[in-house]
Amino acid sequence: MSNLIEVAITSDTNGALWTCCAWDPQAGTQLCTYKGGGTIPSHGFAFINQQFIITADNSKPLLHIWPVNSQEQVSGLRFVVPGKVTSLAVSPDGVYCVAAVSEIIYIWKISSGDMLAMLSRHYQTVSSLVFTDDGSHFISAGQDGMMLVWKLSSILTSTGYSNQETAPLYSFSDHTLPITDVFISKGGMRAWAASVSLDRTCRIYDLASGTLLLNLVFPEALTSITIDNLDTNVYVGTIDGNIFVFSLQSPPRTREYHLNHETLTTKQRFIGHKGAVTTLSISLDGETLMSGGKDETVHFWHIPSKQIIRTMPHKGSITNAQFVLAPKAMFDQETKLHLMANNFKRMIDTQSINTKNFVVEVLVSHPADASIKRGIGNENIGTINSVGMSSETAVGHVNGTIDLNEVEQLRAEVRRLKKINKDLFEHSVKSIFNNGK
Known part of the structure; x- marks a missing residue:
């Protein structure tokens, strides 16, 4: 067979x-x-x-x-x-x-x-x-x-x-x-x-x-x-x-x-x-x-x-x-196939989607071509001009591969930018309230 x-x-x-x-x-x-x-x-x-x-x-x-x-x-x-x-x-x-x-x-x-x-x-x-x-x-x-x-x-x-x-x-x-x-x-x-x-x-x-x-x-x-x-x-x-x-x-x-x-x-x-x-x-x-x-x-x-x-x-x-x-x-009846899947949800969780699909622009250099930018977080796009990256999303299917160290660096960059954004927001709120007093 x-x-x-x-x-x-x-x-x-x-x-x-x-x-x-x-x-x-x-x-x-x-x-x-x-x-x-x-x-x-x-x-x-x-x-x-x-x-x-x-x-x-x-x-x-x-x-x-x-x-x-x-x-x-x-x-x-x-x-x-x-x-x-x-x-x-x-x-x-x-x-x-x-x-x-x-x-x-x-x-x-x-x-x-x-x-x-x-x-x-x-x-x-x-x-x-x-x-x-x-x-x-x-x-x-x-x-x-x-x-x-x-x-x-x-x-x-x-x-x-x-x-x-x-x-x-x-x-x-x-x-x-x-x-x-x-x-x-x-x-x-x-x-x-x-x-x-x-x-x-x-x-x-x-x-x-x-x-x-x-x-x-x-x-x-x-x-x-x-x-x-x-x-x-x-x-x-x-x-x-x-x-x-x-x-x-x-x-x-x-x-x-x-x-x-x-x-x-x-x-x-x-x-x-x-x-x-x-x-x-x-x-x-x-x-x-x-x-x-x-x-x-x-x-x-x-x-x-x-x-x-x-x-x-x-x-x-x-x-x-x-x-x-x-x-x-x-x-091959002996082969154990593993499916990465979870129970399907019956509603769109807008808050969860907004959190997971946080998008930032990140320029990623590549050993073969420093001008190549990668697409992460959207599995069907491939090589694109900007990087949409999720803090919880794995690497999508793109032209070429990204090693694990590069992935961790990108995730660290996202966490850093999120912290900067949070600090700026808190600073702005405090400034507004202080000026109001």
């Missing part, structure tokens, strides 16, 4: 045998099952650093976490959330968890359990949350037909310092019916974002400029979408069980393009599902398409021939099915 490059993760609405399951896509055999988490809603599954699986519960206000090499959940932690989660995402660095409860989006820091933000720009249930591959932004889409692009750093830096909610970077409201799925290609904010809706349209946006590139109108309501790794073909699943493919190598000259059953040839269809196609995923080599549907089956398709090469029956409608790179620890 250790030679597997990819595994397939699936879940269904039954949940009697397991909450989710990892499969060998080549042989169709079970590799590992994860139990005790109920059933998972669509878009309610995510990985934390490829070492832990986190899922939402379809019937309870809980999140469940398993090590990838164990069917038993992480003990000693209880992730209670404000309500039943409708969609879930984790930042690629494993630092932040974003979850939607109906139309409200919550952001937690996994290591501390602190609720960092609560966003309420949607007015109907949020059905999908997706991060860009660099973790700098995420997209929320809902039954209100809106797709919002959020800049994570703007949300985190404004929390606790302003009563005004952070506005999204972009707000797309082109769809007229609920959005059912969202896909972001690779490339950070230079990538494409594609959405599908029950209004039969697939809309592709350029995230760098926030403009609509292409609007594809299909003959059936759309329920799922994926794009291959080369960004050459779009695959959409429909409510009637069809899977259509559209080539982006020779796009139409018009921004809006209508397709019908006559123009969609047999070379552009995958026919095999007997109900709505709920999820789509493409293997790393681009040769295999995995689809799950309400007909309780997961199909593996050979893309060049459009033929089914394997079918895995389930006990309920498929809610999640995706290819993921095989975690190394999945095949």
Whole structure:
């Protein structure tokens, strides 16, 4: 098993045998099952650093976490959330968890359990949350037909310092019916974002400029979408069980393009599902398409021939099915994985956030380049022009590493500046009162 490059993760609405399951896509055999988490809603599954699986519960206000090499959940932690989660995402660095409860989006820091933000720009249930591959932004889409692009750093830096909610970077409201799925290609904010809706349209946006590139109108309501790794073909699943493919190598000259059953040839269809196609995923080599549907089956398709090469029956409608790179620890049952996490808080502690996220400007010299300045206390920013440093926050993920001595020096500098600030405040207060006398 250790030679597997990819595994397939699936879940269904039954949940009697397991909450989710990892499969060998080549042989169709079970590799590992994860139990005790109920059933998972669509878009309610995510990985934390490829070492832990986190899922939402379809019937309870809980999140469940398993090590990838164990069917038993992480003990000693209880992730209670404000309500039943409708969609879930984790930042690629494993630092932040974003979850939607109906139309409200919550952001937690996994290591501390602190609720960092609560966003309420949607007015109907949020059905999908997706991060860009660099973790700098995420997209929320809902039954209100809106797709919002959020800049994570703007949300985190404004929390606790302003009563005004952070506005999204972009707000797309082109769809007229609920959005059912969202896909972001690779490339950070230079990538494409594609959405599908029950209004039969697939809309592709350029995230760098926030403009609509292409609007594809299909003959059936759309329920799922994926794009291959080369960004050459779009695959959409429909409510009637069809899977259509559209080539982006020779796009139409018009921004809006209508397709019908006559123009969609047999070379552009995958026919095999007997109900709505709920999820789509493409293997790393681009040769295999995995689809799950309400007909309780997961199909593996050979893309060049459009033929089914394997079918895995389930006990309920498929809610999640995706290819993921095989975690190394999945095949080593002896490895003990440790998760730095705390119970999720159900409210934003403004006073605590203001204390922990005390920000000062500090110039840090670096052995290789004295002009480099480091970002500390915000794990997703990387190298920046100023240093936001917390007295209780560890070093974030930046370009390069900072040794422990340097960290202690920075913390000492923060304590010194805090003391100076306190002394200045006390001196000013005493001067004012003395002059008043």
